[in-house]
Amino acid sequence: MESSNSTDSRSDGAELQRILLVTGLSGAGKSTTLGVLEDLGWETIDNFPVRLLERLVTNPDQQSDTVRGPLAIGFDSRTRGFVPADIIAQLKDLTGRDDLSVSFMFIDCADAELERRYNETRRRHPMTQGRPLLDGIGAERELLEPLRRWADIVVDTSNLSANDLQNHVRDLFEKRDDGAMTLTVSSFGFARGMPPLADLVFDMRFLDNPHWVEGLRELTGQDAPVGEHVQKDPAFAAAFDQIHDLLLTLLPRYQAQGKSYVHVAFGCTGGRHRSVFTAERMAQGLRDAGFSPTVRHRNLGSRAADEIERGKRQGN
Template structure:
């Protein structure tokens, strides 16, 4: 069988980050088109499949797109999903109403569905219209607590190396003192381990440095629980894949996100690679200062 054509339909709430996602995909080598007329979607797909070029294609649309009818889009997506020569992905970029209102007020842009009313009126109207697409989407990205840079990083992590049919896995570290990661599927709290921060020789180092890794390997409870977590993930990941899940984000947290969570994330990523997976690693708070006051909370 010839290589399958990858096509992604990108939609979501206006102001949530659809344009940012498309720009990153373009940087990653995707061919992208935004606000494409819905009535031309089938002809475009036929033309793409008739050619020899299998460059992945991302098509953006939202409530401003000509001929936009969510039910029609879902019907088209269902029919395209049945094709053997096509891999279809649907990405929905969402954001809570309060944050969207803040963004519109800050930029002084008019919401496309406001029509002389308040931005919140437009946001609520659009959410009602888009609900069928939100339910249908393969991948939901909530940007309520993400900066533009964090959204860009997430898109790169999930689409830079993924091959057709491959489970895309992100293994990350973070500090609870700076908030939970909003897009994690599985979260493991590593604060039951002794904290290297309280060792003066280790405080300025991170979980990537050998003295810290040696400290944690010797810490009571690490090795046996690492094995339990590893074995759990090796059991769960194939099950997620069998259920059709394409993206899994596994996050490890500690107080500041610089020592315990970083080391555990690296060890888990290495174990997954040894077992045939291709995870991407990301360390959210690795660059934070060890002396930051937020680090001095209870371990």
């Protein structure tokens, strides 16, 4: 949602109050989302009675000259007065007001993942009522479907860890006063899953694997001997230069299109050697070109396991 990082204003120049309504399937991540928004300076209210929504939002005639901060309101199927059709009608009325900037966010998740989460935490789903868990999840999904269709922001957390979701919410709503694009360069291991929120992914498994070199296995791509080994691969220099040139072409165009956040990810098998070195080297190259990337290494703290690498030598 690109507009979430911009300042909305009325035609007379007055700043609009930002209202974000957050709902979704139970266990999908609504509470985590509201927690991040609170950290970002939003005033947050969870499980708010939806019928009182219009009363909560100050009438424009009663406003002071002080600009009000952004407000995030969470509600779900447990909330008193939860009738999707009535909620949508209220939101349409709020959207029509010229003093508000209203957005609606739906947190979704696959049934199987919700079932795993509930079984793991042993929490009771609010709509089971003595029936099997998946039946309760299905009933809630059917109830919420009109709201999902109406939402202008939908986040699917099926493949997101809590940390992934937190980072994604920050990407959507963290305000940048300078208007600059936020660039993240990361490394990851394919054996531990693809990064679900990356915009550009580059597979570095074509390079010779330091895991199989005596003395390098326990090191990482941040250690000089590993970097030297990766750079000696005949394919590295040409591939790196082409990726670097591609990024220098794409990143300014992303920024020109108003994209506030770009995540470039480099992967290898375990996420500790080739991808780490390439990400560090690329981040430095982008800094030299005038960008200010943040570097993240998702699997750097994971020990390289022989069972992950074994059998993958061919083509890696």
